[in-house]
Amino acid sequence: MLTGLLDFVAKNVDSDCSKWLLTGTSGNPLTNQPFESIAEVADLLYGQNMIGYAVVFGSDPKAVNNASTGSGVGGFAIVFNLRGSTFERGAPRSSGDTFNRQITNINPGSQRAGLFTMIHELAHFLNVPGFRSDANSRSAGNLNNDDVWKNCQKTIGAGKNR
Numbered sequence: 171m172l173t174g175l176l177d178f179v180a181k182n183v184d185s186d187c188s189k190w191l192l193t194g195t196s197g198n199p200l201t202n203q204p205f206e207s208i209a210e211v212a213d214l215l216y217g218q219n220m221i222g223y224a225v226v227f228g229s230d231p232k233a234v235n236n237a238s239t240g241s242g243v244g245g246f247a248i249v250f251n252l253r254g255s256t257f258e259r260g261a262p263r264s265s266g267d268t269f270n271r272q273i274t275n276i277n278p279g280s281q282r283a284g285l286f287t288m289i290h291e292l293a294h295f296l297n298v299p300g301f302r303s304d305a306n307s308r309s310a311g312n313l314n315n316d317d318v319w320k321n322c323q324k325t326i327g328a329g330k331n332r
């Protein structure tokens with residue numbers, strides 16, 4: 171599942187999305203060089219077992235986190251929540267600010283929802299300038315989601331909304 175999503179992003183990422191993600195300041199820790207492509211990022215995440223999933227419980231039972239980056243859970247850099255919208259059709263919809271209508275249109279459990287979350291977490295992982303820390307802030311999360319949509323809607327839209 172996660173392999174398929176990351177592969178999809180690596181192979182189908184559009185140039186606007188790729189350029190935006192690669193403005194990130196995190197380099198490849200294996201080469202100490204900036205990342206040159208999203209495929210290289212995917213290779214690192216797979217090759218070093220840095221991406222995984224878990225059932226993640228938050229302090230607010232009504233809020234479901236779709237994924238987190240840098241939480242340290244399971245030793246992974248990126249952890250997807252099995253209860254979030256990448257896996258569950260019944261999970262809450264993601265929201266945005268300016269692009270709330272477009273973002274809430276993404277169906278939980280769809281390929282699109284998985285792509286949306288994957289790109290959001292890649293933006294955290296890569297340290298894209300201006301991407302906010304949103305672990306405890308819905309409004310920061312919504313603004314981040316806007317950035318993901320604004321820059322990567324073509325890649326996300328290439329996935330199935332079911």
Ligand SMILES: [Zn+2]
Pocket residue numbers: 290294304305311314
């Ligand atoms: Zn986030």
